[in-house]
Amino acid sequence: MPINEVTSDKTFTEKINDVDITIGNDKVSSEFQAHVKMRFWDEDEIWFERPGVKGTPLLANDIISLDSANEKSEWYRDNKTLKWVTTFKTKPATKKIVYNLGGNWQDFNFWKQPVWPAPIETYYENGVEWQRKYNYNSWQMVQREKRVEGSYSVRHKTKKGDYAGGKQYKTGKVNHIYPSIAVDADGKTALCELDVIAGQLIETIPQAFLDTAKYPVRCNTDFGSTYAGGNNGNHNGGQCRVAGPYSPPSDCDAASITMRFNHVGTDVDFITGIYADNTGIDGGALLRDGVGETITAKIIDNFLRGWLGLKCCYPL
Numbered sequence: 001m002p003i004n005e006v007t008s009d010k011t012f013t014e015k016i017n018d019v020d021i022t023i024g025n026d027k028v029s030s031e032f033q034a035h036v037k038m039r040f041w042d043e044d045e046i047w048f049e050r051p052g053v054k055g056t057p058l059l060a061n062d063i064i065s066l067d068s069a070n071e072k073s074e075w076y077r078d079n080k081t082l083k084w085v086t087t088f089k090t091k092p093a094t095k096k097i098v099y100n101l102g103g104n105w106q107d108f109n110f111w112k113q114p115v116w117p118a119p120i121e122t123y124y125e126n127g128v129e130w131q132r133k134y135n136y137n138s139w140q141m142v143q144r145e146k147r148v149e150g151s152y153s154v155r156h157k158t159k160k161g162d163y164a165g166g167k168q169y170k171t172g173k174v175n176h177i178y179p180s181i182a183v184d185a186d187g188k189t190a191l192c193e194l195d196v197i198a199g200q201l202i203e204t205i206p207q208a209f210l211d212t213a214k215y216p217v218r219c220n221t222d223f224g225s226t227y228a229g230g231n232n233g234n235h236n237g238g239q240c241r242v243a244g245p246y247s248p249p250s251d252c253d254a255a256s257i258t259m260r261f262n263h264v265g266t267d268v269d270f271i272t273g274i275y276a277d278n279t280g281i282d283g284g285a286l287l288r289d290g291v292g293e294t295i296t297a298k299i300i301d302n303f304l305r306g307w308l309g310l311k312c313c314y315p316l
Contacts, residue, residue: 003077009056010238012064014077021082023064023075025049032057034066034073034086035105040174041167042048044156048201050086051167095210097219099201110169110196111153122146150194152177153279179203192219222242 003023009031011024024032034053039045046089057066063076086097090114093213116180121132132143154175162168182205190209195202204221217303274287 003059003064003075005059012059012075014082016077016082022047031055034084036075038174041169043167043176044107044159046105046108046154046175047102048099049102051098051100056210057182078161089216091210091213091215095205095207097203097205101196101199101201103184105199107158108154108156111155112194113148113151115149147178150179150191154192154208171254177201180219182206182209182213182217182219184209184215184217188213188215206237 005011006013006022006026007024007029009027011022014021016022018041020042022036022037024040026037027033031054032052033313035047036049037045037047051075053066053071055066057064063074066073070089072087072089074083074087076083076085103179115133116133117180119133121134123130123132129146130143131146132148133184134140134237152175153173154177156169156172156174158172159169160172162170177194180203182190185196188209190206192206193202193204203219210217
């Protein structure tokens with residue numbers, strides 16, 4: 001669906017899958033502000049705001065643009081992604097790009113993804129840098145895009161699972177925020193640092209890069225929204241165990257357990273279970289297991305939701 005103008009030059013809306021998006025601050029009717037609100041499950045929301053960036057926007061060809069002497073902001077949908085593009089026309093006064101967090105963001109965990117311990121094997125696929133490790137955490141092999149390192153996985157602190165006739169929280173994940181790679185006009189690059197501190201999302205571009213860069217400079221920051229995690233693993237043959245601790249916030253009935261995986265090759269048997277404690281996964285303390293089923297050799301992706309991206313970049 002196209003971007004919809006709600007209030008002339010002040011507020012615009014978009015919907016991607018089941019996420020409601022508002023571009024512009026709907027709490028302020030007097031001006032347009034660089035503000036994006038994402039509303040999940042019709043009850044929770046996180047918004048990001050560039051403080052002090054405001055003005056009169058232009059909506060043309062489903063692109064919202066806000067231009068000033070030193071920078072230009074643009075918002076538009078690209079397939080299942082909402083992009084926020086910021087162009088700094090000259091060297092910025094600070095190396096930090098700051099977004100204020102709002103909504104009920106405190107009800108979510110912002111988990112920074114750690115650096116994997118050595119040794120790590122690096123490879124490229126379709127121009128994208130990937131990492132992989134062998135025999136890591138009981139998996140034969142695990143892999144992830146290099147950009148997952150230092151990124152943030154955003155998950156609700158308590159809401160998880162699917163409820164008949166109610167909400168489908170899945171894993172509770174609503175965002176995956178990636179640090180950007182800055183690229184100057186000559187093609188030189190630098191990896192930015194991403195931090196969530198005191199109610200702000202702060203992206204830091206290396207000062208040495210800014211001091212020597214040829215402008216303009218491009219810097220992409222992805223605010224992803226998906227139920228799937230950024231890491232994945234492979235296991236060939238034999239038995240594969242996927243387990244993790246989880247304590248429900250209160251007494252409840254568990255109706256189902258859902259996981260995401262891609263399966264190719266021969267058919268496999270799959271079964272879920274609930275254990276009394278962490279030691280139960282090695283035998284004993286089994287409270288209840290499912291009837292099991294045979295999964296056919298195809299991609300299983302029951303709850304992967306499309307990306308909802310928010311990008312900050314300085315185009316070449």
